[in-house]
Amino acid sequence: MTANANTAPTAENGATAFIPLNKLRRHPKNARKTPHSEASIEAKAASIAAKGMLQNLVVEPEHDGEGEPTGFYLVTIGEGRRLAQLLRVKRKQIKKTEPIRCVVDTTNDPAEISLDENVTRENLHPADEFERFRELAEMRGWGAEEIAARFGVSAHVVKQRLRLGAVSPKLMQVYRDGDLTLDQLMAFAITEDHARQEQVYENLSHNREPWIIRRDLTKTNVAATDRRAIFVGAQAYTEAGGNIIRDLFTEDRGGFYEDAALLDRLVIDKLERIASQVQEAEGWKWVSVHIDYPHGNGMRRVYPHPVELSEQDEAAYAAAQEEYDRLSSEYEGADELPDDVDARFGELEAEIERIDALRHAYDPDEIARGGMFVVLSHDGTARIERGFIRAEDERPEPEAEDGATIIDGVRVNGDGEIIGDDEDDDHVSTLEAEDEEAEEDGKPLSDLLVRDLTAHRTLGLRLALGEQPDMALIAVTHALAAQTFYRGVDATCLEVRPTSAHLGGHADGIEDMAAGKALADRHAGWAADMPRDVADLWGFIAGLDQASIMVLFAHCASLTVNAVKLPWERKPRAHETADRLATAVALDMTAHWTTTARTYLGRVTKAHILAAVREALGDEAADRIADLKKQPMAEAAEQLLAGTGWLPPLMRTAQPAWLTDEQPDAPRTEAGDAHEVGEPEAFAAAAE
16 A cells, blocks of 8 residues: 555555655654664664665554544654654655655554564674674675765774674684673784784683783784884885784774884884985995994094184074074064064074084094994984994004004004114113213203102192182083093093993993983083093183083083992992982983883882882772782783872982971071072082
8 A cells, every 4th residue: 555745544454554754753652762862863874875774664543632543653663763764854865755664553552562672672792793794894895984884883983893803703702602801802803813813812811801912912013102113104114015903992002013023124224214315415434224222332432523614604694693683573572473474484593503503513534434323213213323433443543664653652563562762772871971961951850859849739739729619610620521522631630530330231221212312412512512632621611601611510520420229339328419419409200211011010029019009099099900910910000100100219309308398497607607608499409
């Protein structure tokens, strides 16, 4: 039985009728009082658009108060499909008079059959759903976008279902049997390698947390946050045939690069291209490429020296600086710069930086004999370290005419033996005669007298230097700098011997971290300013302003700090001083170090791990991981402690007393004291 577009048909019980959509209404006795979700209606609309109405609606005629038919029908079963069709009308996909296939039921209780429809059905098992989606993709050749359009869900949801459908059939059956949760199945879906999935499953202990499954599946892969992955980039890696494992169910921060060996090769290839370009442009004799910086290479290092700018560069620098200052003054109060002015600022800054770089240069001879390392920095950028001289490239010592090497004025043969002058051996009697004559003609002073006189002079220097603090600062800074920046020279009369312990032997990779690079950059900056000849160092330091001398002094002094605790050493006072120094400089190790399973948690006992979590987050957080094994506990603790700033006691800095409420009264200073105190807060901290 059919009806025209505007007339609802009359039908007997059990009859099938095509009723115009605008003649259908929701039944007030429908069991579902909670509205259908928008996602549900969207999915039904998409399904109907792609495949048509697969199920009919069940309806009954509507009657008015007097029992007369109104011409409308009330939907007992299929209200969701009616709403989906109304959504299609709204989108102008169909007309509001679209005929809908319905079955008329005037016998059953509408409330009962509506309830029956919703409670006696059983949803498809998720495993079956995942596998069917996978089959659609493989057998029909449909992509995620097309499947999503046909089922009214997002493409991301389809990709998730496809990934779950690709899990090993063995594990899928375990999931069907209820021995794996959906979260655990999602964790296994991070890779499509069935053998790997099954291997990890078989090796799982009683603890099957999803994060542990993900960790075990990706332990041989490289995280996208790794410096190697950042340097190469996802596009270059995939173009080279690499596969990036993506976790569709958690925030994976770019995923995992599956082939670590391929990634390392791409890193080296890219570093070699950079090294080749720099070597060609600058002319270094050799270049060596490494992923990690080769500490302890044993080579002497040279730094660029200050050079005079050409008249042309000086004029260009002055012009750029003048225009920069003029624009800065002109737009000083502006909230936003015009585009052309902003662009001009960028050009001027680039020009000033370019010319500034010309103020320091390596000696051409050093470039001809030296080389550079090109390595991967901690932040995923190329790091170029120049100025290394190999032992075989060192300039040879001058040789005498007879082939002997002259070292500090002494002739030495190939075996290192001091050799004399044959003429001296042949004319001993002549020299003795000359010595006798020299008594009357300028004989050098005796060693005993020289020591006597210079001892008195040394005493005078000590007394005078102690009375001139400014000059003492220059002298000590000179002594430190001479031994810090110059190799194999004895250019200071102060017996101050700076010792700088190599930290790489105590903490692997420490010099490649951000703090290590910052220190190396600071050192290189000062090294570039040092005069070539150590004989000119005194004049250089004496010519600095007071602030610059203090900064250089601080840098040289900082390199001598050694707070490393060694098991065989007993230096309690030294370590107490290190603690006081940390307080005085307000050391905040959270800026340089983070508590992770690698740096700390995986290297201490479970009791220490729980104590750390308990101190940072409380008993409840510690109790949640108390039953884990050592390594899973360490990794779980790393996640819990992230962002808390928790540090092991050895890394903490005590708060200075002057920052606390119980600040002691400052000692009274009598009028006329010989020393005035400046910057009281800093001195108070240093004195604790």
